[in-house]
Amino acid sequence: MHISDLHRDSGSQITTTALLRSLGRDCARYTEREDISRPDLAVVSGDIIYGVKAEEKDADQKLQAQYDEAHNFLVALADQFFAGDRERVILVPGNHDVSMMHVERAITKVPIPEEANKKSILASQLLGHDSKFRWRWADFSALEITNPDLYEQRLEPYARFYNRFYNGRRSFLIAPSDQFSVHDFPSLGICFIGLSSCHDNDIYNRTGRVHPDALAQAMDAVNPYVRKGRLAIGVWHHSIQGGPRETDYVDSDLLQALMDGNCSIGMHGHQHRPQLLEHRFTADRKRSISIISAGTLCGGPRSLPAGRMRGYNLVTLDTEQAKGTIHVRHMVNSDFSSPVWGASYVTEFGGTSIDFELPESAVQVVQxxxxxxxxxxxxxxxxxxxxxxxxxxxxxxxxxxxxxxxxxxxxxxxxxxxxxxxxxxxxxxxxxxxxxxxxxxxxxxxxxxxxxxxxxxxxxxxxxxxxxxxxxxxxxxx
CATH class of the missing domain: 1.25.40 (Serine Threonine Protein Phosphatase 5, Tetratricopeptide repeat)
Structure with missing residues (x-):
């Protein structure tokens, strides 16, 4: 089960109970009538909560309340689908999980100089690599991260939620270079690599990025499992492409690094719509990766792309036939408080599902x-x-x-x-x-x-x- 962009918050139009029961009814429907297997795992590719504006009253308490709601939902999801085994739920953060309170408290407004040469210097600083400067369009002001230690803590509320969900068996580390996780499932023959695409990400710098050291460590960490015959799957939040006016996606060079680590599938969210992109970079097809995105599970009407409804994916993998299938589910009614799920016709897929190939090099027969x-x-x-x-x-x-x-x-x-x-x-x-x-x-x-x-x-x-x-x-x- 690939779900994304939960955007949990107390003001959402759907309660945890209504959401869980709707997913349970849908599971009974697709297992009994549509010949789709009950999920073995759940991948949650970011935007666990909606987030809170820094200027809101009691912002810290409201943020904690959102994470409490998300925690209760995901615990209940593990109970309902996986007999309470939370290890079968793979979590990564998204841009909505970045605490804006930490960001605002870490930045200082920078006076814009009058002199042309000094303006040019400031402009180059704003556009520089790993810049500590930001631009706020709301009041046309420049900002500087003057408290980098506090800025690095902007995923600390997510880290507390993450550690709590896994009962301390896993920890999300604050240092960006260590923000990755490995989830191995020997009996299923697959291994997930969870990545944070929120390095240097905040409301003023919307670009997605994985810290290069975290990516390098993750690829090294998954290598022993690949040698044992696991199918390696990378998970992160941000899209890998965007329109000419968009900046909130990761550079597609990420895919080259994932393939170098022998990952055959990538899963993300963020764009609020299902998609399959197959990228092949060699003529012999020995190195390839299929990228799967999911819609938003709980996003409100204003967060939905034109012509789309809430949705999630069911991804089935058949290593013997070297193929996978994406089944798209979406909300078939208009009541956002009581969703009814069903098979979704996706124009790009030409149907409610689509097959994709697993490279032969990734499907190893384990003796x-x-x-x-x-x-x-x-x-x-x-x-x-x-x-x-x-x-x-x-x-x-x-x-x-x-x-x-x-x-x-x-x-x-x-x-x-x-x-x-x-x-x-x-x-x-x-x-x-x-x-x-x-x-x-x-x-x-x-x-x-x-x-x-x-x-x-x-x-x-x-x-x-x-x-x-x-x-x-x-x-x-x-």
Whole structure:
């Protein structure tokens, strides 16, 4: 699920409850009638809140209230779609998440000189690279960032929200050079790289930009996962192109850096409309990237481009067929307080969905032995949950089933054991399944297991011993 531009605020025309229930109804609709799978993950590509003007009364409290509303919505989204697993929600900031209170408190108005040469110097400073000067068109005044430390704190409210959402397991760092995150999903074979495109961004400098050091570190950080066969996906907020009068987009050179890091897909928001751009830079198509944008989930009528409604994407990936599909959902009614979602016809797509190719170099066949080795390392390091998560989708392979026995035994997940090993294929699985039935007090299932063909046909002493022990336990049990 690719959602963007939530613009959560107490003055919006949609409550968290109404929004969540509408998304739940839409999920039931597309899974039952449109053959679209239930989402495994949610990508939230920025503009978590609407933001507060610096001059508003109680601005800091209002900003916190917006983040509280966003937090409650995203926690409930994780509960509703991902059984409460917040790691399955990938977050990045957008320009609306920049605190204008911090910006205004960090800048000082600069007198415009009378002399022509001094005016020229000021103009060059305003247009310079990494400039600390800004221009305010409202009163034709020049501004200077005189408190750079405070200016760098302008994403601090977002950082507090981010850390709170992930219960401290993840942290959004204030230093722009460290603003990136890696989200690996071994069982799905994909890895996301979250980026902040808000470097030097504020209301007076609307250009999107990723700090070069953050981008370099992110590409290095994702490389080990790509070598393990993951499909790498970059996520940021700003668009990668704009009209001649627009400046609020990132330079498309970002795509070259992402491809250099072997990212095959990019996902962003900001432009409030769905789009697919496929950029290929080599004749052999070994290096390419497909860029996907989503509409605004909660934007009001004035924030919608002409002819567009609120919307979000469902992106399905088929690595075996080396293709992806974007399904666009949009609001089919006009009541902004009670949305009804449905398939959206997108003129540029020529329909409600569009396919795109995954480059063959990005779709690597991961051998079971490679997965087994990685999962075994996780087991040895004391993380059986992560080990099982990595292999649970490939339990048709005998080696991975052996690891699953150890992982589930360490976890003590008796219900999952009864589901996975309902028909045991080895003595170890039989013994573990028997223990699970005993722990759950499921005596009828235990009796059936011990009289099954597997139990009667196995000469293994361990199986026979376990059966004898359970016979003693079952005496007097109903």
């Amino acid at each position: 079971p032995l490679a997965i087994a080795g990685e999962a075994d390392q996780l087991l040895r390091s004391g993380d059986p949950s992560a080990a099982y998560e990595m292999i649970k989708s490939a339990l048709d392979h005998p080696i991975l089933r052996i690891i699953a026995v150890s992982a589930l035994a360490d976890m003590g997940d008796w219900k999952e054991i009864t589901k996975v090993f309902k028909t045991p294929q080895s003595p170890a699985e039989f013994i573990l399944l028997s223990e699970a039935y005993e722990e759950l007090g499921n005596w009828d299932a235990m009796k059936l297991l011990h009289t099954s063909d597997f139990a009667q046909s196995r000469p293994d002493s361990a199986v026979k011993q376990r059966i004898e022990m359970c016979h003693a336990t079952l005496m007097g049990k109903k």
